[in-house]
Amino acid sequence: MLYKFKQRFFLDRPIYFDVAFSYTDVQEHIFEIKNCLKIGHQDVNCAVVDVLRATTTIISSLHNECSEIYPVISKNAAKIKARELRKKNIKKKILLAGEKDGKALEGFDLGNSPSNFERKIVGNNILIISTSNGTKAIHAVKEQENVFLFSLANLSATASSIMKPIMKNYNLLVVCSGREGKYCEEDFIASGLLIKRIISLFNKKEYICSDSAKASILIANFYKEDIYQALLDCSWGKHLIKLGLKKDLEFCSRTDWSNVVPKFKNGKIIVS
Amino acid sequence: MLYKFKQRFFLDRPIYFDVAFSYTDVQEHIFEIKNCLKIGHQDVNCAVVDVLRATTTIISSLHNECSEIYPVISKNAAKIKARELRKKNIKKKILLAGEKDGKALEGFDLGNSPSNFERKIVGNNILIISTSNGTKAIHAVKEQENVFLFSLANLSATASSIMKPIMKNYNLLVVCSGREGKYCEEDFIASGLLIKRIISLFNKKEYICSDSAKASILIANFYKEDIYQALLDCSWGKHLIKLGLKKDLEFCSRTDWSNVVPKFKNGKIIVS
Incomplete structure (x- = not known):
């Protein structure tokens, strides 16, 4: 546990929690x-x-100092986003990551295995990611x-x-x-x-x-x-x-x- | 338990169980x-x-010798079904039952409280039922x-x-x-x-x-x-x-x- 000192909150009315299945x-x-x-x-x-x-991959990337991440909903959307960012002449490296049905997307820089998003790869770079369900x-x-x-x-x-x-x-x-x-x-x-x-x-x-x-x-x-x-x-x-x-x-x-x-x-x- | 003697089944391959939430x-x-x-x-x-x-209401009705039940998906569909059955000159009494948002449907014979579907009411009769989710x-x-x-x-x-x-x-x-x-x-x-x-x-x-x-x-x-x-x-x-x-x-x-x-x-x- 990273949190040694737990802050206590006092509320004036109850919080409503809900969970959506997908x-x-x-x-x-x-x-x-x-x-x-x-x-x-x-x-x-x-x-x-x-x-x-x-989301484990995204946390892993930001933990390793990836500067920003664009989640997109398909392989094509990832390519379009990359083109759009490149047009803006952003100096940072733009990495494409993603998977479909568990498998890495062909031609992309990275799949969706969170341990692969190391500091030397994603640090200070931009990531565009497309996955089957998460994005x-x-x-x-x-x-x-x-x-x-x-x-x-x-x-x-x-x-x-x-x-x-x-x-x-x-x-x-x-x-x-x-x-x-x-x-x-x-x-x-x-x-x-x-x-x-x-x-x-x-x-x-x-x-x-x-x-x-x-x-x-x-x-x-x-x-x-x-x-x-x-x-x-x-x-x-x-x-x-x-x-x-x-x-x-x-x-x-x-x-x-x-x-x-x-x-x-x-x-x-x-x-x- | 009504079942005193449990029959054992031996299968040659596994059964796949799944549950849909709605x-x-x-x-x-x-x-x-x-x-x-x-x-x-x-x-x-x-x-x-x-x-x-x-489904508790339906079981209750059949348990009390209701002869058959037509589940329909709306109040209107219930009325249409009743008209269709009456045209066939079925001799049995046709009862309309149902609810929306928990409340009994206005003008219907019965709501959706299973204890109300007694033998003297549903026995040997036909039931048409419309409910919010079940039907x-x-x-x-x-x-x-x-x-x-x-x-x-x-x-x-x-x-x-x-x-x-x-x-x-x-x-x-x-x-x-x-x-x-x-x-x-x-x-x-x-x-x-x-x-x-x-x-x-x-x-x-x-x-x-x-x-x-x-x-x-x-x-x-x-x-x-x-x-x-x-x-x-x-x-x-x-x-x-x-x-x-x-x-x-x-x-x-x-x-x-x-x-x-x-x-x-x-x-x-x-x-x-």
């Missing part, structure tokens, strides 16, 4: 939160997760003011950073990237862990959980002893192992090793 | 199951659940050959009945009705309980669970001691309590009191 669910959840909390014109605070592997999930919430990205790597740092916007709007929608629009276990476990970290920062009674938020905490509690085993057992983890990427599962299971909390705003990810 | 998810799940199991032209076995309250979920899988309906009321009976089709196609998709296209806890708990009941009928190693099926078992295990408390705590349960329908939660939490396993085929629900 990027396809997001709009309905945002609509319902705004409706329930009667905050039609305000924003919903969002935390997007793709444990295996997009779609980030774009699904682009209309909201506060979009944080997290994975197991920065759970506690995210919990602390997110308290400020939460104390304004009293809500948090955790967005699992999922797998092709469907539920995946690893993101749901991370969602439960994040909500638990946030709850630990204030008085226990000051929150309300949606059914899905409640379920995420129960699943996280079940796996608390061994996240790595959960990654080995989940469907996407098994798929990555088949592709020879077991080392990525080890890397992605490491918890709370970074203080970096990425924020997405105006199409760009920077350290918040 | 009627909006169903088509993607069916597509993926067919793809994964390479059974493109075969059917996916489906078990639809709406604990609060549609939509049933229609979402109407293309499949084997569509069973279950709730807590008939868990063990469903597990036994469903073994025959499962032994043919080696798959089961449990379809939660959910709430307005989103996850709801009570259906997910029932899904986990059904899958556990089925697993108990054969050798433990003869199955594979999708991430969502695995999660449903974990959530069911958490609540095993007190389903009624789970219904009191879930979001739809709280909504029904606000509408003065707490007695429905008590009724719907009662487990394994019926041997009736409804089956949906050609727009009609009958006892399988």
